[in-house]
Amino acid sequence: MLANSRISRFSILTVLLLSLGQARSSLADLPLASVGSSIAKGISQYFGKEGAEQTTEYLARRGSKDLLERVATTASREGGEATVQRIAKLVAENGPETLAALDNAPHLLPLLKSLDELPAGEIKHALTRLAAGGSGRELAEAVVQHGTAALRAELKHPGVGLVLVRSLGDEGAELAANLSDDSAIAVARHAEEIAALPSAQREGVLALLHNDSVAFVRFIGRFVEANPGKTLFTAATTGVILAQPERILGGDEIVFDADGNPIVVSKSGILGRSLDVGGNAAEHISERYVRPLFFAVATFVGVFLALFACVKLWHSHRREQLQTQAMLNESKPVIDSTAQRQ
Helix, strand or coil, X not given: CHHHHHHHHHHHHHHHHHHHCCCCCCHHHHHHHHHHHHHHHHHHHHHHHHHHHHHHHHHHCCCXXXXXXXXXXXXXXXXXXXXXHHHHHHHHHXXXXXXXXXXXXXXXXXXXXXXXXXXXXXXXXXXXXXXXXXXXXXXXXXXXXXXXXXXXXXXXXXXXXXXXXXXXXXXXXXXXXXCCHHHHHHHHCCHHHHHCCCHHHHHHHHHHHHHXXXXXXXXXXXXXHHCXXXXXXXXXXXXXXXXXXXXXXXXXXXXXXXXXXXXXXXXXXXXXXXHHHHHHHHHHHHHHHHHHHHHHHHHHHHHHHHHHHHHHHHHHHHHHHHHHHHHHHXXXXXXXXXXXXX
């Protein structure tokens, strides 16, 4: 009975080693064979009672054997036997998809450390995200660079957390932890705009999002609705936002004048907003058109009044001259008559 058990175990191990292509006679190849077989045993444990057969089928698939060998070699090089055993345990608990997830990482140890820091119930989900082709590779690189926070961001907001981390780095990962799904989506749409801002403005916007994300995200939604096609986080618009954050978070809006310059207007109901916008527009029109026209009209009226006064004075003077002449003409016969009597 004991002999049969030993023969069975020997047969399973032989099948695994043959499947891995590691059954060579050279002693130099034995350590790598041992590494590969440890992870292969993990796959067998995951599949259960029929593990040997299903493991053989898995490793017979195109690329699977190379994948296992690649991960095993990297694990042995970076962390030795302890890392290999850690991966074997991960594979036994979560399946061979673990290998694809780990293969996407530029370095295994930081990724394994981040996985260790996750709750046990989230590890399989994390491995699924990490194994997802190109996006999994980007996520693995982000996790190696930014740590567990990047992985948590993507797990909380699938497809969105990675965008925040990729654009905003550690700040994006921290931000994702505090945002609802809808808010994270709204911010992710503008993540590249925020990332492109000068550092002081970028930090200011992120501070507003951290302090009152709900109000700020509402403002973003209102702006997008009212200004389709407009870029929100330009240097000019962001400058207006950061100059008057209380008004922005309090519900006021940003509109654009005739020259495309952003200005803040108060929101006091639909009528109030219309009056405010109209008041700003009227002020702009007054500055650009009414005031110059007023000065032109005032000048014209002044000149006209001056001319009118001159004409009036001339006519008055002329009338007085005529009256004087008439009086002289009336008194002349009397003077002549008196002269003749004398």
